[in-house]
Amino acid sequence: MLADLEELVTCESYSADHEAVARSARVVADQGRRLLGAPAELLVTGGVSHLLWTFGTPRVLLLGHHDTVWPIGTLATHPFCVRDGIARGPGVFDMKAGLVQTFHALASLPSLDGVCVLITGDEEVGSGTSRPLIEDLARRCAATLVTEPSAPGGALKTGRKGVSIYDITVHGRAAHSGLDPEKGINAAVELAHQVLAIExxxxxxxxxxxxxxxxxxxxxxxxxxxxxVPALATLNIDVRVPTPDAQAVVDRLLRGLRPRLPGARLDIGGGPNRPPLDHTASAHLFDVAAARAAGLGLAPLRQASVGGASDGNYTAGVGCPTLDGLGAVGDGAHADHEHVVTATMPERAALLAHLVGAVQ
Structure with a gap:
């Protein structure tokens, strides 16, 4: 498993670099072919490479992604290494260890009938090209198991906030800041007013x-x-919400923002991206997972609600029971201290295999 993890981590896959994501997809596909005994279907949408394995009529969807937030060249400062039971490297926790665990879990099953595996290439940037595929597969399945990294201490993620992403563009008017600043409309000042209005x-x-x-x-x-005098200013806003109602309320309020400076104009773009993942979508699957963990002699499973979103938000949003956080145990997603506790990798793979078997 560690050799497979090194293979994936050392193939960098920054979301914004479609060529790098394509190279990563080839490496992931080769690893999947070796462990699953079948080739992946390569799906390229909008230049982004996704991978799909389907065995029989899909009943359970295993969902993950191979893109990362780390720019190409990060391996030079954050090389892959395993020391004292800790694996480090860009994307090791979020979520290449989860991919390794997925492949090894499925390789241990006597049959993969009813299983489909989707590994996308744009999750870290909102899944713009993969969302329709994710939702279509989820509608056809009885359960989705997401091998994103676990919450602290290995807890499964049974609730996630929804995400909205907005961009505000302020249009002002340029002028010489020394000769006649009064003839301008300062877009930076207007933007400052809007930042305070967001509070x-x-x-x-x-x-x-x-x-x-x-x-x-x-x-x-x-x-x-x-x-x-600035004639143009821009602002991005990251919104996290616990409920669909809150997502709708925020949308109405943000679109109701008005300029404060005479003559300034606002364009408000963006909107809801991922719906919240409510705990009711995970309750039954968590109970099944907890029973399977006990049967394997693992420590009692815990559950957590988190602010970060995943593609599991989409699957739950279309009504498919979804359990998230089944991937790596560690910490530091998107941070310099990103790491995985290697001793937990076989345990999590075994749990995933038993869970797939229970819902397959």
């Missing part, structure tokens, strides 16, 4: 729908030169 939107959403909603301004840009 009011968050407070209003919490008042209307309860706690748990967050709006986080992330990327910002304004201006073209030091001596010019």
């Amino acid at each position: 009011d939107v968050a407070a209003a959403a919490t008042t209307r729908t309860g706690p748990g909603t967050t709006l986080t301004p992330t990327l910002m840009a304004a201006g073209t030169a030091n001596n010019t």
